[in-house]
Amino acid sequence: MPHLKLTVLSLRYSSWSMRPWLALTHAGARFDTETVELAHMQDNGKVTTLTDRRTLGSVHGLFPVLRIDNKPIHESLAICEYAAERFPDAGLWPQDTLARAQARAVSCEMASGFSALRGELPCHLFGRLAGFKPGTGAQADISRIFEIWRECLERSSGPFLFGGFCIADAMYFPVLTRFRTYGVRLDTSLEDYAHALETLPAVRKLMTVAKTEPHIPVYDAELRAQGGDPDAALSPA
Numbered sequence: 151m152p153h154l155k156l157t158v159l160s161l162r163y164s165s166w167s168m169r170p171w172l173a174l175t176h177a178g179a180r181f182d183t184e185t186v187e188l189a190h191m192q193d194n195g196k197v198t199t200l201t202d203r204r205t206l207g208s209v210h211g212l213f214p215v216l217r218i219d220n221k222p223i224h225e226s227l228a229i230c231e232y233a234a235e236r237f238p239d240a241g242l243w244p245q246d247t248l249a250r251a252q253a254r255a256v257s258c259e260m261a262s263g264f265s266a267l268r269g270e271l272p273c274h275l276f277g278r279l280a281g282f283k284p285g286t287g288a289q290a291d292i293s294r295i296f297e298i299w300r301e302c303l304e305r306s307s308g309p310f311l312f313g314g315f316c317i318a319d320a321m322y323f324p325v326l327t328r329f330r331t332y333g334v335r336l337d338t339s340l341e342d343y344a345h346a347l348e349t350l351p352a353v354r355k356l357m358t359v360a361k362t363e364p365h366i367p368v369y370d371a372e373l374r375a376q377g378g379d380p381d382a383a384l385s386p387a
């Protein structure tokens with residue numbers, strides 16, 4: 151069996167890292183997770199060069215990277231594709247050809263879009279900010295995401311976007327956590343989807359692991375500056 155190592159930024163915040171972590175975990179893959187910390191995220195005025203990033207295991211400067219016996223795959227969706235092919239019994243893509251293409255389409259839409267949402271509502275698994283009002287661009291992204299979720303759930307009858315949990319759900323999980331952090335309300339049908347995601351064993355495991363992941367001081371400072379609390383949703387020990 152090849153050795154798998156997933157190099158990530160802190161799973162408290164890194165949405166791109168969470169996605170392949172969830173896909174691999176749901177598939178039952180045995181893999182090591184290595185969390186790296188970048189100098190410019192420590193709130194000390196330092197920069198992180200491409201050389202620094204490569205020394206820490208990146209290929210093109212970003213994370214996550216999966217290494218299979220030290221051979222890298224960068225880009226989260228490509229890592230998820232690898233997991234789907236390596237662990238075919240996990241159902242990481244739908245069986246049906248059309249549903250599979252549709253699942254890939256909404257996954258690609260997530261990977262390449264929603265920049266206003268990403269910019270305005272940074273991912274904080276345990277953060278909470280009361281009274282947040284999205285701007286026009288972020289609101290348009292939220293509306294489109296609700297539309298995708300409703301259409302998929304109507305077609306599949308749930309509980310996940312394409313019936314069983316698949317890569318499309320892994321792609322949208324960090325969006326759901328943003329909705330929780332910033333108080334974006336879901337209607338009843340979408341709350342059922344949220345419940346299915348939040349109680350999935352791989353998601354529960356992620357939430358447990360994330361509690362032990364490092365804080366990123368610049369992200370916490372940005373949330374606090376808006377009146378938020380980066381640890382508000384941590385359950386008492």
Ligand SMILES: N[C@@H](CCC(=O)N[C@@H](CS)C(=O)NCC(=O)O)C(=O)O
Nearest residue numbers: 159164165166212213214225226227
């Ligand atoms: N398209 C890439 C995006 C990866 C990405 O943006 N990763 C962020 C972490 S969530 C990162 O490495 N950021 C480093 C930085 O901001 O300096 C993927 O899907 O893997």
